[in-house]
Amino acid sequence: MSMVIGNKKGKGFTVAVASGKGGTGKTTVAVCLALCFDKEVQLLDCDVEEPNAHIFINPGSLMEEQVLVPVPTLDESKCTGCGKCNGLCAFNAIAFLEKPLFFPDLCHSCGLCAKVCPEGAIKEVGKNIGRLETGVKGKVHLVSGCMNVGIAMSPPVIRAVKEKAANAALRIIDCPPGTACSFVTSVKNSDFVLLVTEPTPFGLHDMKLAVKVIKLLKLPFGVLVNKSVSGDDCIGKFCKSEKMALLMRIPEDRKIAEAYSRGIPLLETMPELKDEFEKLLQDMKDLCGGGSEK
Amino acid sequence: MKIALTTSGTSIDDTLESRFGRSPKFIIYDTDSRASEVLDNNVNMNAAQGAGIQSAMNVIKAGVQAVITGHCGPKAFNLLKNAGIAVYLVESIPLSKAIELFQSNSLRKQEAADVDGHWK
Numbered sequence: 317m318s319m320v321i322g323n324k325k326g327k328g329f330t331v332a333v334a335s336g337k338g339g340t341g342k343t344t345v346a347v348c349l350a351l352c353f354d355k356e357v358q359l360l361d362c363d364v365e366e367p368n369a370h371i372f373i374n375p376g377s378l379m380e381e382q383v384l385v386p387v388p389t390l391d392e393s394k395c396t397g398c399g400k401c402n403g404l405c406a407f408n409a410i411a412f413l414e415k416p417l418f419f420p421d422l423c424h425s426c427g428l429c430a431k432v433c434p435e436g437a438i439k440e441v442g443k444n445i446g447r448l449e450t451g452v453k454g455k456v457h458l459v460s461g462c463m464n465v466g467i468a469m470s471p472p473v474i475r476a477v478k479e480k481a482a483n484a485a486l487r488i489i490d491c492p493p494g495t496a497c498s499f500v501t502s503v504k505n506s507d508f509v510l511l512v513t514e515p516t517p518f519g520l521h522d523m524k525l526a527v528k529v530i531k532l533l534k535l536p537f538g539v540l541v542n543k544s545v546s547g548d549d550c551i552g553k554f555c556k557s558e559k560m561a562l563l564m565r566i567p568e569d570r571k572i573a574e575a576y577s578r579g580i581p582l583l584e585t586m587p588e589l590k591d592e593f594e595k596l597l598q599d600m601k602d603l604c605g606g607g608s609e610k
Numbered sequence: 611m612k613i614a615l616t617t618s619g620t621s622i623d624d625t626l627e628s629r630f631g632r633s634p635k636f637i638i639y640d641t642d643s644r645a646s647e648v649l650d651n652n653v654n655m656n657a658a659q660g661a662g663i664q665s666a667m668n669v670i671k672a673g674v675q676a677v678i679t680g681h682c683g684p685k686a687f688n689l690l691k692n693a694g695i696a697v698y699l700v701e702s703i704p705l706s707k708a709i710e711l712f713q714s715n716s717l718r719k720q721e722a723a724d725v726d727g728h729w730k
Binding site for chain 2: 409411
């Protein structure tokens with residue numbers, strides 16, 4: 317049961333693999349980083365709407381646990397209808413007709429209504445919104461979050477995944493696409509953000525949005541161009557003009573896509589990339605001051 | 611009796627707004643005195659979420675017995691139902707025409723929400 321909401325930070329280096337645009341290769345890269353690391357590594361799949369890192373890591377047996385968030389319920393016998401909870405909810409999750417009526421799917425679990433109730437009539441109960449799956453394969457410790465169908469709020473599930481962060485030398489966060497709450501929750505408190513993008517107008521556009529958010533969060537970051545083709549270097553040009561670190565390029569290659577579609581990690585298809593991924597890891601650590609233990 | 615009609619206008623000559631929760635305004639029309647007043651709903655129109663719930667609270671507080679709108683989602687509908695308020699759905703016609711239809715008993719009372727939340 318993961319009802320605690322917060323972000324622990326253990327020892328070691330945490331890299332968030334994010335993108336802005338979907339389908340640029342975040343999971344591919346996150347899995348490569350995990351597989352090329354020679355010590356215990358934790359891979360946290362925070363893409364909770366469609367987690368898929370487990371397909372490439374293939375840990376076999378998975379341990380499952382529920383993700384619960386607190387939502388209010390009313391003890392009708394204690395409620396006097398005083399109305400102190402009325403009009404307080406910032407998320408419009410309470411309607412008040414003589415007594416409060418709660419709308420749990422709008423609730424952000426802030427706990428204010430339960431706190432202000434002078435009669436103790438509002439109690440918080442756990443509502444299941446998803447599950448965590450954990451498994452191990454070799455040195456890779458996988459934590460995967462999966463949100464229930466029909467749930468609209470992913471950050472509590474993402475936070476539950478991140479609560480599992482352990483004292484590994486390296487933690488890799490596979491982030492969801494986009495630049496909204498789920499993205500922010502995923503990259504928050506990491507040591508470095510690796511932006512994976514592709515040389516297309518969409519890839520560039522969405523990366524620009526992600527860069528804006530990461531700058532607001534004041535996190536060190538760098539760029540990896542996936543599906544890199546000669547001739548179109550819109551990403552390289554942008555990185556140069558904005559003085560952003562372009563750390564690595566993965567070529568556009570049909571056999572990468574074919575392997576991906578079969579759930580085969582990129583490093584098995586192109587083992588020659590291992591040195592480059594190891595260098596990428598070192599470069600990222602160097603860019604944030606040697607990746608010293610924090 | 612008082613009825614609430616959704617609109618972006620300010621009088622019963624204006625057109626009916628098809629959305630309930632995110633209607634910019636409500637016209638509260640009194641069928642006895644034939645007086646109408648404007649109830650602003652701008653806060654709920656721009657709410658990030660839960661607009662239907664708070665719009666329903668808005669018209670419940672205004673003391674109406676019926677709501678005439680274009681569409682009504684499940685949360686708002688159930689609240690209105692609990693508060694004993696009847697919901698009638700019409701096309702985007704002038705409010706005066708909708709009132710006329712209501713008073714001649716030409717509108718059928720809704721038994722359930724006609725759209726899902728966040729339909730538009």
